Amino acid sequence: xxxxxxxxxxxxxxxxxxxxxxxxxLGEVNEINQNTDPKDPAEESTEQITKQTTCDxxxxxxxxxxxxxxxxxxxxxxQRENSDLQTxxxxxxxxxxxxxxxxxxxxxxxxxxxxxxxxxxxxxxTTESKTSDLEKENADLQTxxxxxxxxxxxxxxxxxxxxxxxxxxxxxxxxxxLTNAGQLGPYNTxxxxxxxxxxxxxxxxxxxSTGFFTAPVKGVYNLQFTGYCYHGGxxxxxxxxxxxxxMNNWExxxxxxxGYLTNSLVLELTAGDEIHLVxxxxxxxxxxxxxxxxxxxxxxxxx
Ligand SMILES: *[C@@H]1O[C@H](CO)[C@@H](O)[C@H](O)[C@H]1NC(C)=O
Numbered sequence: 379x380x381x382x383x384x385x386x387x388x389x390x391x392x393x394x395x396x397x398x399x400x401x402x403x404l405g406e407v408n409e410i411n412q413n414t415d416p417k418d419p420a421e422e423s424t425e426q427i428t429k430q431t432t433c434d435x436x437x438x439x440x441x442x443x444x445x446x447x448x449x450x451x452x453x454x455x456x457q458r459e460n461s462d463l464q465t466x467x468x469x470x471x472x473x474x475x476x477x478x479x480x481x482x483x484x485x486x487x488x489x490x491x492x493x494x495x496x497x498x499x500x501x502x503x504t505t506e507s508k509t510s511d512l513e514k515e516n517a518d519l520q521t522x523x524x525x526x527x528x529x530x531x532x533x534x535x536x537x538x539x540x541x542x543x544x545x546x547x548x549x550x551x552x553x554x555x556l557t558n559a560g561q562l563g564p565y566n567t568x569x570x571x572x573x574x575x576x577x578x579x580x581x582x583x584x585x586x587s588t589g590f591f592t593a594p595v596k597g598v599y600n601l602q603f604t605g606y607c608y609h610g611g612x613x614x615x616x617x618x619x620x621x622x623x624x625m626n627n628w629e630x631x632x633x634x635x636x637g638y639l640t641n642s643l644v645l646e647l648t649a650g651d652e653i654h655l656v657x658x659x660x661x662x663x664x665x666x667x668x669x670x671x672x673x674x675x676x677x678x679x680x681x
Contacts, residue, residue: 547680548594548677550581551581552580552583552584553577553579553673553674554573554576554578556575556669557665558575560664561663562657562664565659568656568657568659570590570655570656571663572588573589575669591652591653591673591675592651593653594649596649596680596681597646597678598644598645598677598681599645600643600644601617601643601653602643603617603671604671604672606638606663606670606671609632609634610631611636615628616655616656616658617655618652618654619647625641625643653675
């Protein structure tokens with residue numbers, strides 16, 4: 379702008395001096411013309427030079443005017459560009475503000491994330507150490523588990539063995555009542571008591587048709603018996619082992635009170651040993667649905 383103004387001022391200055399020169403020149407020429415008539419060749423030449431100069435100045439002026447017009451056009455262009463640039467600048471500035479605030483926000487977020495990252499790192503370390511602890515525990519547990527499993531296998535095989543042994547072990551237990559027929563005896567001879575009401579006979583070691591118990595295996599046996607006599611009767615039960623009497627038992631009742639006898643034995647018997655009970659001559663024994671007189675026994679254990 380300043381350049382343009384300067385140029386314009388220069389141009390005005392030039393125009394002023396040109397006009398003055400022109401006027402002065404012309405005045406001079408008129409003066410000369412008035413004073414000298416006819417004109418000498420020197421004066422004519424000066425006049426020509428003056429005309430020529432005037433012509434040049436006008437040409438220059440036109441050129442300058444054209445320049446001014448051009449410059450004006452240029453100035454307008456520059457102003458437009460300037461305004462565009464200002465628009466872009468202010469737009470950029472507001473974008474810059476937005477960007478700055480976004481940067482601030484991102485920085486804050488970044489700081490928060492950094493804090494979170496640190497916290498996560500700490501937690502990760504803790505978790506890793508816990509994980510390694512757990513892995514160790516797991517390994518220990520697996521060792522114990524496999525040890526337990528192998529012990530379990532051994533135990534199972536032992537159980538199987540014991541079950542087989544148990545299944546093979548003889549089971550002997552019997553219990554029988556004498557009769558439902560009431561009183562037996564007294565007789566003139568000893569008779570073998572045949573306990574006919576068999577309630578239990580595991581192993582079938584007791585034979586109700588003979589009244590004999592036969593030990594199936596060598597072992598320790600527990601045997602019991604009970605004898606009952608009605609009011610006024612006398613009851614006796616003798617124990618025989620392999621047809622040898624090993625025990626006598628008797629009980630005398632009176633008219634008001636019935637008689638009971640009972641006894642038990644724990645005997646070491648070998649396989650095939652026989653036990654039976656005998657009602658001796660002159661004695662009686664009574665039984666009914668109440669099973670007052672009974673014989674029972676069982677194998678405690680083998681030997
Ligand atoms: C006694 O013998 C009768 C059969 O005479 C029977 O019904 C009852 O169950 C027996 N009682 C016992 C305890 O065995």
